Amino acid sequence: MPNTPAALRNPPNGITIAIPNWNHEFVLGRSVGSALRAAALLRAADVPAEVLVLDDASRDGSTTLLRQLEALYFEDGLRVLLRVENSGAPAAVRNQALFEARYRYILFLDADNEVLPENLPLLYRSILDTNAALVYGSLILVHAESGEAQHLLSAESFQDRILDDNYIDTLALVDRMQLLDANGLLSDARMAGREDWELNLHLAFSGRRLVFVPVVAGYYYTMPHSLITEKMPPEVWQRQLGYVRRAFNQLDLRRGHLLNTRHLRYHPDLGYI
Amino acid sequence: MLQDAPAPNAARRVLIVVAGSINYYYDTIGYRLAEAFHNLGSVVDVCTLKTYQPAEYDLTLYVNLYEVAVAYCKGQPDLVEAIRLIKAMKARTTQIGVVLLECVQTNWFAETYRLCEQTGIQALYDLGFHSQYPYMQPAMREGYHFFFNGLTQSERRKVLRWRNTHQERPIPWAFIGHLEKRRMLFAHRLIKRCGANGILYLPHLTHITEEGPHINGEQLQKILERTRYYIWVSHHDYFYVESERFRNALMAGSVPIKVQDHEPTDESARLPFTYLMLNETDFDEQLRAFDYADVRDRFIRDYLTLPSLEAGVARTILQMPHHATADHA
Numbered sequence: 001m002p003n004t005p006a007a008l009r010n011p012p013n014g015i016t017i018a019i020p021n022w023n024h025e026f027v028l029g030r031s032v033g034s035a036l037r038a039a040a041l042l043r044a045a046d047v048p049a050e051v052l053v054l055d056d057a058s059r060d061g062s063t064t065l066l067r068q069l070e071a072l073y074f075e076d077g078l079r080v081l082l083r084v085e086n087s088g089a090p091a092a093v094r095n096q097a098l099f100e101a102r103y104r105y106i107l108f109l110d111a112d113n114e115v116l117p118e119n120l121p122l123l124y125r126s127i128l129d130t131n132a133a134l135v136y137g138s139l140i141l142v143h144a145e146s147g148e149a150q151h152l153l154s155a156e157s158f159q160d161r162i163l164d165d166n167y168i169d170t171l172a173l174v175d176r177m178q179l180l181d182a183n184g185l186l187s188d189a190r191m192a193g194r195e196d197w198e199l200n201l202h203l204a205f206s207g208r209r210l211v212f213v214p215v216v217a218g219y220y221y222t223m224p225h226s227l228i229t230e231k232m233p234p235e236v237w238q239r240q241l242g243y244v245r246r247a248f249n250q251l252d253l254r255r256g257h258l259l260n261t262r263h264l265r266y267h268p269d270l271g272y273i
Numbered sequence: 274m275l276q277d278a279p280a281p282n283a284a285r286r287v288l289i290v291v292a293g294s295i296n297y298y299y300d301t302i303g304y305r306l307a308e309a310f311h312n313l314g315s316v317v318d319v320c321t322l323k324t325y326q327p328a329e330y331d332l333t334l335y336v337n338l339y340e341v342a343v344a345y346c347k348g349q350p351d352l353v354e355a356i357r358l359i360k361a362m363k364a365r366t367t368q369i370g371v372v373l374l375e376c377v378q379t380n381w382f383a384e385t386y387r388l389c390e391q392t393g394i395q396a397l398y399d400l401g402f403h404s405q406y407p408y409m410q411p412a413m414r415e416g417y418h419f420f421f422n423g424l425t426q427s428e429r430r431k432v433l434r435w436r437n438t439h440q441e442r443p444i445p446w447a448f449i450g451h452l453e454k455r456r457m458l459f460a461h462r463l464i465k466r467c468g469a470n471g472i473l474y475l476p477h478l479t480h481i482t483e484e485g486p487h488i489n490g491e492q493l494q495k496i497l498e499r500t501r502y503y504i505w506v507s508h509h510d511y512f513y514v515e516s517e518r519f520r521n522a523l524m525a526g527s528v529p530i531k532v533q534d535h536e537p538t539d540e541s542a543r544l545p546f547t548y549l550m551l552n553e554t555d556f557d558e559q560l561r562a563f564d565y566a567d568v569r570d571r572f573i574r575d576y577l578t579l580p581s582l583e584a585g586v587a588r589t590i591l592q593m594p595h596h597a598t599a600d601h602a
Contacts, residue, residue: 116464116469118468118469118470119469119470122470138473138475140457140460140461140464142461148458149457149458149460149461150457151457152452152457152460152475155452155474155475155476155477156476156477156486157486159484159485159486160484214472214473214474215469215470215471215472215473216460216464216469216473263486265488267444267472267496269443269444269499270444270495270496270499271495273488273492273495273496
């Protein structure tokens with residue numbers, strides 16, 4: 001990752017809701033709509049906010065729709081960036097958002113998911129209060145067609161069991177300065193589709209804090225052929241688990257190792273819980 | 274069967290055995306009972322099986338016998354050592370019993386009952402809001418005694434101190450428990466219908482350990498002190514009223530709401546706080562119809578009129594006559 005440009009060294013407080021998109025034309029309205037409502041709520045509370053959609057060279061009707069949405073909602077803080085070539089990795093698009101965002105804090109929102117606007121101010125207050133690199137709340141996993149809740153994701157604080165598998169989703173509010181300092185997300189093929197797991201471990205084992213806020217941050221929709229519904233081939237899983245062990249726990253010393261982030265739970269009206 | 278109790282005002286020596294594990298829940302009950310016995314003039318020791326010092330007692334009570342035994346035999350496949358020690362303790366006490374705090378139709382109760390049989394303990398003291406006698410299998414009914422989970426003297430004083438203060442409560446509701454399908458579906462509806470910005474904490478089901486995701490009693494209290502409604506859904510379908518949840522809410526100034534998926538039973542009419550037990554189908558309408566300040570005042574007032582924990586202990590465990598316990602009613 002290149003050196004941080006001078007203009008990025010002191011970004012103003014506020015939130016950029018960054019939505020990477022690749023061929024999600026039919027659900028973009030939902031994610032962008034929730035992000036615009038969240039931005040409006042934040043601004044009403046005197047928190048500067050914008051919505052930044054980064055299209056990763058979609059081949060469906062996304063780009064046309066996004067241009068129309070930008071024309072309609074530009075005044076409400078919607079910006080659209082269209083990549084000419086597909087990056088091949090969602091992490092690369094999120095890394096781009098680290099440079100393109102106007103504000104210090106970034107909420108990563110997948111184009112097929114939805115943020116719960118009412119609770120974003122709570123996440124914002126939490127990250128300001130705790131100086132965390134990343135704060136997150138629970139996500140309700142919803143079947144996209146039936147609308148029925150199926151599971152709860154990101155529902156617990158950081159614990160050692162995250163070495164065995166990830167349970168903290170990308171839908172989180174991050175401190176862009178800390179992410180830039182930590183070299184952003186891993187965007188090569190080793191952890192394709194599980195970049196969030198790698199980022200969580202990287203931040204935690206670099207001495208940074210990941211803080212769980214016990215509220216619902218949003219909805220994760222299970223779409224056909226999405227990462228969460230497609231069964232990962234065993235050889236891919238083994239390769240990724242091998243990478244995690246090699247990178248973060250080669251000597252099997254991590255469990256019980258002193259960390260800044262184990263079991264951090266915070267709510268701005270309660271303090272640490 | 275319960276053995277004959279000595280004279281009511283004798284300086285009884287009481288031993289309360291708690292698990293002493295990370296699960297604060299049963300330990301709290303042990304210390305509350307200790308306070309009640311102390312207020313009734315008994316000399317009380319609280320210990321775990323590990324810290325037990327052999328001595329003579331008039332009464333020994335195990336708060337959740339199964340947890341007590343499991344905590345003692347941690348890491349061992351069976352509970353043989355715990356059973357052996359409990360049998361030895363039995364020889365040094367006049368009266369012995371187990372305190373229950375769970376629905377008698379569940380596996381947890383079955384485990385406790387099995388251990389009671391293995392150790393020869395026959396007296397089961399069920400601490401709660403309603404007698405579960407009708408729900409017990411006939412063979413288990415002998416030795417069953419219900420007593421009301423009222424406030425201790427210090428809890429009552431605390432409630433009287435703050436009942437007229439109005440602390441700011443920015444959190445509209447808190448829904449806390451381990452994650453399972455029914456609770457997750459309910460949480461989804463709660464957020465849609467009663468506002469999104471409540472506290473939702475549903476960690477996965479796991480043994481309670483230092484490293485685990487559970488919150489302890491102090492953390493729950495901290496949450497409830499800033500929360501208007503403490504809402505829960507039972508994780509089993511049997512009729513049972515979780516009296517400790519009501520007490521937790523009261524001590525934090527929050528209003529407890531039990532959401533149930535069935536109509537009130539015949540027994541419900543004899544229960545306290547039925548206005549705080551809402552049906553799952555229209556709980557949100559009922560909740561929105563509440564005036565928080567009014568319902569909180571009513572809940573506090575009602576709880577303060579109910580029998581104290583001392584009264585329950587005196588009448589049910591110590592078998593003191595009613596007139597001797599009037600001061601604690």
